[in-house]
Each structure stands twice: as C-alpha cells, then as structure tokens.
Amino acid sequence: MPSMPLRVAVVCSSNQNRSMEAHYILRKRGFKVRSFGTATCVKLPSSKPNKPNVYEFRTPYEQIYNDLLKKDKDFYTQNGILHMLERNKRIKPAPERFQNCNALFDLILTCEERVYDQVVEELNFREQETSQLVHVINIDIPDNYEEATLGAFLICDLCQCIQLMDDVDTELGDLLQKFEERSGRAFLHTACFY
Structure with missing residues (x-):
C-alpha cells in the first residue's frame, strides 16, 4: 500500500457539478484532491433557451451565485444551481x-469522453520534464445532480481500491475490468507522463 495518499484530480467540462461532487466526496474520505474543467469558459443553464450563462474560469463561485441570484432567484433555486x-x-x-494547472497527480479521473480526450491531449502536448507516470481514467457520468452523486461514490470507491494496491501499474487493468462489470459502465484508461 502506498505510504502517501494518492494525488487525485477530477475533471469535467466546467468544474461545477460532476467534478465538484467527486471533489467533495473524495476530500471527505481523506484524499488529496483537486478538481478542474477543460472548456474554454464556464457555462451554466439559463432561463433563456440556447443562451447559457457564461463565466471565465477563476470567477469566484460566490460571484456566480450572486449574479444568478439577481437574474432569477426562483429559476436557479428550482433547478438546483444555487444549491x-x-x-x-x-x-x-x-x-x-485543467490546462492552466501544472501540479502533478497520480490519478486523473474524467467524467466524459470528450473531457478525457482533452486531458490526454493536454498532457501529451506538454514537454515531459519528470517522466512521472499519471493514470488517466474516464467514467462517463451524465451531467445531472443524481448521476453526479452516484458517479462521485463510484470514483471514490475506485480511488480507495487503487490506494490499497501494491503495484498500481500492473493491477489497474484488472481492477477497471471488475469496476466495469460491477457498475455496467465503460472505463477508458491511458498512461501519460509529466
């Protein structure tokens, strides 16, 4: 078993729902975790069809919350965004x-295949400096509150199993196959280097 806790990143598109729910659960379980998005900007639904609320990354959640509160408190309360x-x-x-972070992780978990592709592309684009291995795993999680919660617990279970492994590099494939069979979800996996 590794003596140090896994350094984990969880990544979705806007760093709002799926990655944040997993971040919350993993942190409660004692993991060293960070979360990210990969889109060019943060998008949240609005009361106007096809006109999402758009924010720059690094816009404080408090500022986004206050902006939506002013725009339509009832709508954003009812659809759960304020919560x-x-x-x-x-x-x-x-x-x-994610593209603006230079931290090193042992494990990066993505919540949809498009995000997985963006993370792998970003890691492969960077100049390798340390040759440290990082495992990138995708678990498709639909972007709604219920699935985000279920996905967060699945991610947490996976991280707990990986944390207990003696040799992650050789045992991970078998573990992912067991998780696929148990959860009914497909997992993508690749190894990248820093």
Missing part, C-alpha cells in the same frame, strides 16, 4: 481550468 454553487464555494473559491 450546487453553495456547495462549490464551501469546497474552493472558484472553478479552475
């Missing part, structure tokens, strides 16, 4: 973009 933002601002100050 989600309340949770988010208790976890960290603002959404972060």
